[in-house]
Amino acid sequence: MGKVERKKKPITEDSNDKSHIDESEPLIVHYIAASDDHKYMIGKTVKTDDSYTFAWFKPAAAAPGAAEGQPPQTEPPVAEHKEEAKSEQKTEAAPAGAPGTVPAPPPPPPEENNVELRFLKDVTKEPKLKFFRVPRLGSYVAISLTHPTCLQEESLDKAFEAYMDVLKKREEQDKLKQQKEEEAQREKEEKLAAGEEYVEQKTEWQTFQEPPYVTANTGYFVCMDTLGQDREFSEAEKTSAVDTIKHFAMCWTAAERKILTRDKELRAVIKKKGEAFKEKEFVEINEEIEKTIEDLQNDEKTYLS
DSSP: OEEEEOOBOOOOTTOOTTTTBOTTSOOEEEEOOOOGGGGGGTTOEEEGGGOHHHHHTSOGGGOSSOOTTOOOOOOOOOOSSOOEEOBOSSBOOOOSOOOOOOOOOOOOOSOOOEEEEEEESOGGGOTTOOBSSOOOSOOEEEEEEEEEEOOSHHHHHHHHHHHHHHHHHHHHHHHHHHHHHHHHHHHHHHHHHTTOOOOOOOOOOOOOOOOOOOOEEEEEEEEEEOTTTOOOOOHHHHHHHHHHHHHHHHHHHHHHHHHHHHHHHHHHHHHHHHHHHHHHHHHHHHHHHHHHHHHHHHHHHHHHO
């Protein structure tokens, strides 16, 4: 599992949550997990400039070798915050790009999880492929996943703002709707009492929906190899891998939206409780001030008398 990130640098007591990110350095691939027979990959890093896999998913003119039978691909954008990608090979792999009147969760963002596969029939015939151990005969598959994540501070801020705005608009419309219904009921009663015909006027009410969550594309690779097996991946194996990643990405997107929806609603509850506390506190302070003034006035009357 490889994570694309910036190099880390030391922090101080005055550092914020992003001070450890070294913006002056190029992106690296940091391997954070691997299968049992690839544990040696954990902790290793590769510069994206040196990554064959990273370049493999760039347009054909910039690619350091063409995958057999594969059309040119466009490199997905790289985001600052990335998660992990699965790797089961001994070659390097690096991503190419970086959830009453309560509103329903907004629709999914227009971006979709983009999954692309590259296949290298024989790893020994690609001189630019990086190995961390002695190369052996076999094939290599890298699957690129561009994932629009909404688990970021900006997403929560924007989602909360839109959520509160929709709540306010719906509350205002509910009051107006109740007012219109009361006026219509009075008019109906008056007309029926006067023996006149009453024709109900229908009003089209607006539907307020939250916009899609703000997302940032993050890039991943799922990498596999058959090194030491001297065989190619079958079409069934490649199809199964792509289908599994697509299903995982779909579940991942749904889980993130669920988490963000929970967080924005929790922030709204905290805000409401905070306002209620302030209002109560304000009343209690005023009462205390008035009582103090009254006590002083009584003391003054006693003293003067």
